[in-house]
Amino acid sequence: MKDFADSISFLGQWGRFQQVVFFLLCVSLVPNGFGTFILVFLTDVPRxxxxxxxxxxxxxxxxxxxxxxxxxxxxxxxxxxxxxxxxxxxxxxxxxxxxxxxxxxxxxxxxxxxxxxxSKDIFQSTLVSEFDLVCSDEWKQPFTATVYFIGVLFGSFFSGQLSDRFGRKPVLFATMAVQTFFSFIQFFSTSWTMFTILLFFNGLGQMSNFVAALVLGAEILTRNVRVLYSSLGSCLGFAIGYMILPLAAYFLRDWKSLMLASSLPGLLYLPLWTFIPESPRWLLSQGKVEEAEAIVRKAAKWNKVKVPNIIFQDYSVSLSALPVVGTPFYNTFLIFCSTTGYYGLSLNTAQLHANPYISCFISAAVEVPAYISSWLILHYLPRRPSIISSLLLGAMPLYLILLVPQSLPNLCIALEMFGKYAFTTTSP
Known part of the structure; x- marks a missing residue:
């Protein structure tokens, strides 16, 4: 009995079809990197x-x-x-x-x-200065990020179920629309309460969009290209959006302009509907063999290869997008540790350097070599010791920072960025 990868092996792994899917899905994840860490600038506390x-x-x-x-x-x-x-x-x-x-x-x-x-030395306005999130209301400033990540949590719960029910492609574009819409509406927020409610839905759309794009690419692509996309391509798309954020924030010094800038690019992704296909794996799991074959035949036309008369005559389908390491508890614990370290260091970027734009860009740029390292590790090293080693390498510099005197701030930055590199390596 053939599996899906064997059934479409005649397409090859890196034809025009796979290239288009690979790069368009990576591009669709650029706004996620921009939007995930925009709170670093929106919630900054001016003097x-x-x-x-x-x-x-x-x-x-x-x-x-x-x-x-x-x-x-x-x-x-x-x-x-x-x-x-x-x-x-x-x-x-x-x-x-x-x-x-x-x-x-x-x-x-x-x-x-x-x-x-x-003070307007760095920002013309932030959420803090707009809604006076200081003194007795200073708890609202960190709670803003908490609300966002609660939305991310709900998005991670529901995105998989929705994509299993309605398909990968509709959920991908629906969540991109949610992300774009609520980012745009936040521009008109008249109170902190209104902003945080909208932020919850924004976070829900951000995570659901990322998961849908990750699963869609992992199910369409096969073998080495699948690993390349899941561990490097999708992550680099996210990192590029993250690196664009401080550049945009440097020129857009008030929070409303930056919020608007995060929403408008979503409109540019609407034409991608024509080029990004549904997952043939998902269609086969729903018994829609003809639709799955139609997508594969179109892919064969793009790749200029000959198509068998019957593609899915004898096949088995697995919808698992990514490999699983160890037991569920072990996985959950590792993900918790790496995610806590990653987001804790990422959201602390404004404290690294007197210039928050430089700090944010450094933090984002560190992710590029980290994702490349992760991809190489998946190819050449065993998984379990690699993950444990990365977590230890991420933790050690954070302990050493406590021993560094205040007169050596650059050493603290170097240690923190090394920790960020290590935690990011474990994320894919």
């Missing part, structure tokens, strides 16, 4: 302090009305408090000078009742 309304204060009081605090060994203006404005106004009117006539440590403080002033 800020309390707004001080334009009262007639002396110059001495204007420069000292915001208390000075020590944060991480450095002195900076308080982000969430100011000296009571009515008290300061009276002292200023009486000619008292702060620090000489008045002991500032004894002055009563108040919160930022008039709002906050945000």
């Amino acid at each position: 800020h302090h309390c707004v001080v309304p334009g009262f007639n204060l002396t110059e001495d009081w204007n420069t000292t009305i915001i208390p000075i605090e020590v944060v991480n060994g450095k002195q900076e203006q308080s982000r969430c408090s100011r000296y009571r404005l009515d008290v300061v106004r009276n002292l200023s009117a009486q000619g008292f000078i702060p620090g000489r006539d008045v002991n500032l440590t004894e002055l009563e403080q108040e919160g930022c009742v008039d709002g906050w002033s945000y």
Whole structure:
């Protein structure tokens, strides 16, 4: 009994048909890399302090009305408090000078009742400055990413079931539409609550789109090209989108423009419907032999090869897209460890360097050699020791960072990027 790969072996592995499917599916994953880490810029926290309304204060009081605090060994203006404005106004009117006539440590403080002033040195606006996600509401800033990944979690649950029920191709394009639509609608968000609700559906579409594209390519392509696509091609498409993100963010400094930029490219993928076929494996599993044969005959025409009179006369179909290593628990634990390390380091990119655009690009560029290494490992090394070694290599530099003095920031960056490289290698 022939399996699917044997039944279509006459097509070859790398004809025009396989090339078109390979590259178009990789291109379809570029927005995923862009959209997955866009929160690095959208939720960045600019330097800020309390707004001080334009009262007639002396110059001495204007420069000292915001208390000075020590944060991480450095002195900076308080982000969430100011000296009571009515008290300061009276002292200023009486000619008292702060620090000489008045002991500032004894002055009563108040919160930022008039709002906050945000630095625009790096960003014109972010979600934090737009919706004041600071001080008592600062928990909303990290929770925004949590909502996104809850959507990703739900997407990973349902995308496989939907594609099994309705087909790989419809789910791929439907989830691309969801991703594009909700990214665009987020541009019009008028509150943090509205943005996060839409972000949940955006995350759901992002993951469902990635899984559908990964499975579709893995089922259409065969043998070495299948491994190349699953471990390298699809991941490089994601990495390219990730590298484009900091370049776009550098020129689009406000969060709404960046959000719009993440949604518009989705419209360019609509014509791909004509060129990307349904999975013949899935069609065969549904008993749609004629439709599966029609796709293969079209592929043979593109590849300019002769087609047998009957293609799927004697076959067996397996819908498993990727190889499984070890037991389900073992797999789950490994995926949890590698994913936690990967996303933890990726989302921390804004803290690597004084310039977040450089930090993000470095973090994205590290993924290219990591995916190439993963592909080579799949070809030439045993799986189990390779995965364990990669996880250990990812963990070791993170422990060493704790021993590095603050005077060597570049060494910390190098160690963190080595950890990112190792965790990324285990991801495919």
